[in-house]
Amino acid sequence: MHDLAVITKRISSMSAASIDNVRNLERVALTMPQIPIATEHVFHAGVYARTIVIPAGVILTGALIKRSTLLIIDGDAVVYMDDGSVEIHGYNLLLASANRKQAFVALSETSLTMIFATDAATTEEAENEFTDEAQALFSRHSDAINRIFASGE
Secondary structure (H helix, E strand, C coil), rough: CCCCCCCCCECCCCCCCHHHHHHHHHHHHCCCCCCCCCCCEEECCCCCEEEEEEEECCEECCCCECCCCEEEEEEEEEECCCCCCCEEEEEEEEEEEEEECCEEEEECCEEEEEECCCCCCCHHHHHHHHCCHHHHHHHHHHCCCEEEEEEEC
16 A cells, blocks of 8 residues: 655746746747747647747746746746745756746756646647737747647557
8 A cells, every 4th residue: 555645846826916927037048049948749648748848058937827837947047936946957857837837947957847737739829828928929929839749648
């Protein structure tokens, strides 16, 4: 028999003040040269996963996420959450609550994969499901690099 364990690796919902902090950083970051970041989208078994890779030294602010997801961070990064910034190293699987808008500073090349259950059939549907800021996603830019995989299962 296995005992249940409480997973402490999580990103909680963020306060309005913390979200505003990320929005302020975002305004500054948008004045800097922008680096195209590819998005890999995977649809399989009623699950949507999206992965981006942030190059070392890049600051990235995410969209306001309106639903709970799993978030895999693989690399070395400073992550701004509601209770401040933390350094994350290596492979981490985090429980990520709804109502969050993170900022990341990649200390080394860092992969981010967000996963959630969905009935969405297209990337647009999935993106609209997790954020009301989909128009700001890298995957929506006119020069976007998107790789889409759908198993049909």
